[in-house]
Amino acid sequence: xxxxxxxxxxxxxxxxxxxxxxxxxxxxxxxxxxxxxxxxxxxxxxxxxxxxxxxxxxxxxxxxxxxxxxxxxxxxxxxxxxxxxxxxxxxxxxxxxxxxxxxxxxxxxxxxxxxxxxxxxxxxxxxxxxxxxxxxxxxxxxxxxxxxxxxxxxxxxxxxxxxxxxxxxxxxxxxxxxxxxxxxxxxxxxxxxxxxxxxxxxxxxxxxxxxxxxxxxxxxxxxxxxxxxxxxxxxxxxxxxxxxxxxxxxxxxxxxxxxxxxxxxxxxxxxxxxxxxxxxxxxxx
Numbered sequence: 001x002x003x004x005x006x007x008x009x010x011x012x013x014x015x016x017x018x019x020x021x022x023x024x025x026x027x028x029x030x031x032x033x034x035x036x037x038x039x040x041x042x043x044x045x046x047x048x049x050x051x052x053x054x055x056x057x058x059x060x061x062x063x064x065x066x067x068x069x070x071x072x073x074x075x076x077x078x079x080x081x082x083x084x085x086x087x088x089x090x091x092x093x094x095x096x097x098x099x100x101x102x103x104x105x106x107x108x109x110x111x112x113x114x115x116x117x118x119x120x121x122x123x124x125x126x127x128x129x130x131x132x133x134x135x136x137x138x139x140x141x142x143x144x145x146x147x148x149x150x151x152x153x154x155x156x157x158x159x160x161x162x163x164x165x166x167x168x169x170x171x172x173x174x175x176x177x178x179x180x181x182x183x184x185x186x187x188x189x190x191x192x193x194x195x196x197x198x199x200x201x202x203x204x205x206x207x208x209x210x211x212x213x214x215x216x217x218x219x220x221x222x223x224x225x226x227x228x229x230x231x232x233x234x235x236x237x238x239x240x241x242x243x244x245x246x247x248x249x250x251x252x253x254x255x256x257x258x259x260x261x262x263x264x265x266x267x268x269x270x271x272x273x274x275x276x277x278x279x280x281x282x283x284x285x
Contacts, residue, residue, distance in 0.1 A: 026134035027086035027109075034072045034091025036116040038063060039264035040129045041089055044138045052083050054094075056261055077102045089129055091116055091262055116262035117183055119190070119271075122146055126265070142265060149268030153190050153275055162217035162282070164193035164253070167206070167241055168260070169225045174205035175241060183260050188220060191253075191275040212243035218278065219246035222257040253277055 030049045032038040038057035041050060047060075052067040054075070069079050072091065077099045080088065085108055092115040094100065100110050111132040113125040123143045130139025166178040166188065178184035179200035188195045196216055197206075221235070229235045232252060236242050246252065253274050259267040 027132075029084060029086045030133070031069060031080060031083060031085045031088045032057060032090070033069070033075065033088065033094045034113075034116075034262060035059075035258045036125070036262035036264035036267075037089045037091045037113055037129070039258065039266060040113070040126055040142075041133065043142055043265040044126070044130055044133055044135045046133045046135060049133075051085065052080075059256075059258055059266075075099045081106065081108070087111065087132060089113065089132060116264070117181070117186075119150060119186060119263040119267065122263050122265075122268070146265060146268050149272055150190075152272055153192075161192055161194045162278070163196050163215070164188045164191075164218045164220050164278075165196055165214050165216040165244070165246065166220045167211065167225070167244065167247075168203075168222050169228055169238075169241065170205075174207065175211065176203045177206045177210075178203050183263060184220060184255075187255060187259070187271055187274065190271050191278050193218065193278070208240050208243055211240060214244055214246075216244075216246050218251045218253055218281070219244055220253045220255060220274070222260055223254045224257045226252070226254055251281060253281075 028049055029051045030041060030046060031052045032041050032050055033054045035056045035058065038053050039059065041047065042060055050066065052069050053063055054070060054072045055068050056072050057063050067083070070076055072094050075094065075096070080103060088103060088108060088110045090100070090110060090112050092112055094112065103110050111128060113128055114121040116122060116125055123146060126139050126143050126146065130136050166184040168176045170176055177197045178195070179202055180198045181201050182203055185195045185198060196214065226232060226235055229238055232250060235252065236247055241247055255274055256270060258264065259270055
């Protein structure tokens with residue numbers, strides 16, 4: 001019933017879950033968990049084998065129309081088992097751990113990718129997924145493309161770096177900003193900016209007073225936040241985010257929500273586009 005007749009036991013992100021040893025025998029039914037994992041599998045040419053994803057996965061097509069197995073950190077084994085997958089490819093923060101372990105115990109290979117909160121781990125994550133999918137050569141090509149995209153991001157002298165705050169609307173709650181050790185903060189660094197919120201770690205709610213007092217040159221927001229307000233004019237007129245100096249001045253940079261969730265194959269080229277937009281705004285283009 002299973003396509004793989006043997007498994008190589010490996011440690012990935014401290015989980016020690018089973019990974020297929022016959023990479024040349026490609027799995028026919030794959031479930032992906034986490035937006036970056038889904039994007040990696042599709043970028044490796046294995047999209048036709050994906051039978052379901054988690055709810056954070058929104059691209060590429062036809063991902064939005066595929067069955068969902070729940071939120072990446074609140075998975076239930078029953079739904080996954082019912083889809084009879086040959087392989088589950090999951091991001092590092094997927095869970096709960098007992099669910100993933102149960103799948104492994106039932107003979108369903110689960111591959112956890114290295115943390116994709118840092119773009120430096122993306123090549124390794126692609127290599128791990130490529131091996132599990134029996135697509136090592138595709139992985140090599142994709143890794144080279146990602147490395148080329150990353151190397152194209154030029155460094156700046158500290159003195160020439162503009163300040164860039166990250167803000168994100170979260171329903172009816174307080175907006176979130178990003179401190180150190182976040183994808184947003186790394187994006188700001190990669191495009192040549194400095195993060196005024198780097199004194200704290202992670203994503204945290206920020207008050208209207210802090211947003212209004214911020215004097216950053218630019219603001220980085222997910223495209224979904226701009227769409228939520230109906231465009232840049234709507235963002236400017238928001239009673240909270242509109243208080244920010246950079247927002248009011250239209251000094252807005254956008255990035256996809258998928259990249260904020262974790263770095264995937266499209267993230268490197270996307271960050272280059274954000275850097276280009278920053279350069280154009282700095283030079284009044």
